[in-house]
Amino acid sequence: MIKKNKKNNKKKKKLIPYGKKELIFNVLSLVIAIGVGLYFGGRSFYYYSKQAFKIEKDSVTLNGTITNSNYTVTEGDGLHQDTDGYYFKGNVDNNYVTFANRTFRIIRVNNDGSVKAITDSIATEFMWGEDSNYVNSNLDNWLDKKEKIEGSGVYYDTIPYVSDFLVKTEYNIPTFDGKSVTAGEEKLSSYVSTLSIKDYSNANGKNSFLNISKYFWLIGVNESGNNLYVSEDGSLLDGNLYESYGIRPVITFKPDLLISSGVGTKDDPYVVDQGEKVNMVDNYVMIGNDKWIVYYDKGNLVKVVFAGFVGDKTVSYSNTNSEYDPTDKKSAAHYLNSLFNNYPYKKYFNDLTLYTGEVSSDTSLDFTNIYSSYVTVGWGMPNLFDYNNSGNDEYYLSNTVSTVGSNVLVYRNYGLLEEASVKDIKNIAPIGCISKDKIEKDKKGIYRVR
Numbered sequence: 186m187i188k189k190n191k192k193n194n195k196k197k198k199k200l201i202p203y204g205k206k207e208l209i210f211n212v213l214s215l216v217i218a219i220g221v222g223l224y225f226g227g228r229s230f231y232y233y234s235k236q237a238f239k240i241e242k243d244s245v246t247l248n249g250t251i252t253n254s255n256y257t258v259t260e261g262d263g264l265h266q267d268t269d270g271y272y273f274k275g276n277v278d279n280n281y282v283t284f285a286n287r288t289f290r291i292i293r294v295n296n297d298g299s300v301k302a303i304t305d306s307i308a309t310e311f312m313w314g315e316d317s318n319y320v321n322s323n324l325d326n327w328l329d330k331k332e333k334i335e336g337s338g339v340y341y342d343t344i345p346y347v348s349d350f351l352v353k354t355e356y357n358i359p360t361f362d363g364k365s366v367t368a369g370e371e372k373l374s375s376y377v378s379t380l381s382i383k384d385y386s387n388a389n390g391k392n393s394f395l396n397i398s399k400y401f402w403l404i405g406v407n408e409s410g411n412n413l414y415v416s417e418d419g420s421l422l423d424g425n426l427y428e429s430y431g432i433r434p435v436i437t438f439k440p441d442l443l444i445s446s447g448v449g450t451k452d453d454p455y456v457v458d459q460g461e462k463v464n465m466v467d468n469y470v471m472i473g474n475d476k477w478i479v480y481y482d483k484g485n486l487v488k489v490v491f492a493g494f495v496g497d498k499t500v501s502y503s504n505t506n507s508e509y510d511p512t513d514k515k516s517a518a519h520y521l522n523s524l525f526n527n528y529p530y531k532k533y534f535n536d537l538t539l540y541t542g543e544v545s546s547d548t549s550l551d552f553t554n555i556y557s558s559y560v561t562v563g564w565g566m567p568n569l570f571d572y573n574n575s576g577n578d579e580y581y582l583s584n585t586v587s588t589v590g591s592n593v594l595v596y597r598n599y600g601l602l603e604e605a606s607v608k609d610i611k612n613i614a615p616i617g618c619i620s621k622d623k624i625e626k627d628k629k630g631i632y633r634v635r
Contacts, residue, residue, distance in 0.1 A: 281454035286467035298440030307431030345464040391419025400600030401431035431600030525563040539565035580612040
């Protein structure tokens with residue numbers, strides 16, 4: 186027999202609809218939930234967009250900004266292109282960049298994205314040296330660090346975190362025949378060098394941004410093998426190794442280095458983003474109401490130069506000879522020492538080792554000669570091979586051209602050292618040494634001693 190399926194006699198439960206109150210409550214809850222979600226979601230999107238825009242805006246590379254902001258030209262002033270990349274030519278005014286508290290002018294952007302730049306003014310001035318070969322010159326030894334040469338890399342040491350921002354600049358020793366430049370065969374490189382004749386020529390020489398109406402040395406020689414320099418009017422001239430001209434450091438920034446602001450003009454230069462990787466060189470330090478400029482920052486010590494002059498310009502270097510001698514009561518050295526002893530803030534200064542060795546044709550022009558003698562003082566006067574960043578002009582240097590002679594070296598800020606009689610009246614620019622732990626920034630970001 187076939188059994189019949191039994192009917193499911195269980196009663197189905199009826200669905201009870203929401204009442205009006207419940208329905209209104211649920212609808213309102215849903216609307217509020219959607220509103221809250223849209224509000225906070227919208228705010229999140231807004232602030233994320235703002236942050237993303239900020240990151241995108243801040244993450245601008247130096248090389249990309251230069252090449253994207255300039256139309257390349259084939260003639261006249263502007264950004265030109267060659268097989269090595271891009272270079273500025275003529276009297277351009279949009280190639281300024283600041284780094285390490287100082288201003289540079291961009292020379293070129295290389296194919297790998299690295300950016301070559303030169304200081305907008307001279308950093309100091311001195312004699313080429315005994316050897317006409319650039320790699321053995323005072324210039325190369327002063328600019329770049331060399332392990333085997335005492336005191337080398339004076340300018341190198343002013344730059345914070347060198348390898349984080351710079352690559353080595355490649356160059357050779359070119360020859361200029363009066364019309365064209367021929368590249369040298371030997372390839373060289375260093376973190377800091379100086380301007381090559383090739384770059385000066387490419388930029389259009391005296392009719393370019395590289396002509397700053399000051400004297401300065403170049404890398405390169407003429408057909409006779411003589412080293413060359415740029416004169417005050419921008420002309421190329423032969424230089425005697427015993428003559429003194431300005432030094433303009435050249436560096437090369439890493440590819441894709443970020444900038445934090447700027448459009449490349451003098452008033453609004455590109456600013457290399459260094460983050461916290463900075464030092465105090467080229468910053469002002471206030472000592473009481475007096476303004477000093479840091480020219481050396483290493484370890485726990487900074488060296489500062491007064492932003493101006495002291496004295497009443499009635500003091501000669503000496504009445505006897507050009508030796509720097511604080512015990513000579515008729516000398517500028519003794520006068521400066523007396524001023525220091527009466528200075529109300531002298532407690533902030535440490536003892537300063539002042540190198541006073543002779544640099545002359547009688548001994549040698551090698552800059553290591555300065556370490557042959559020294560004195561310990563509270564204040565001294567700038568050395569021939571110090572980084573001269575004060576902007577001061579016509580002031581005594583502490584080095585002598587002859588300890589038994591009657592001539593003294595005087596710094597001029599247009600690129601020529603002056604030899605003056607020890608009885609001439611010149612300016613006195615004091616330098617001193619301070620511990621970093623005595624310096625702090627105030628609320629306005631100004632360095633002050635405490």
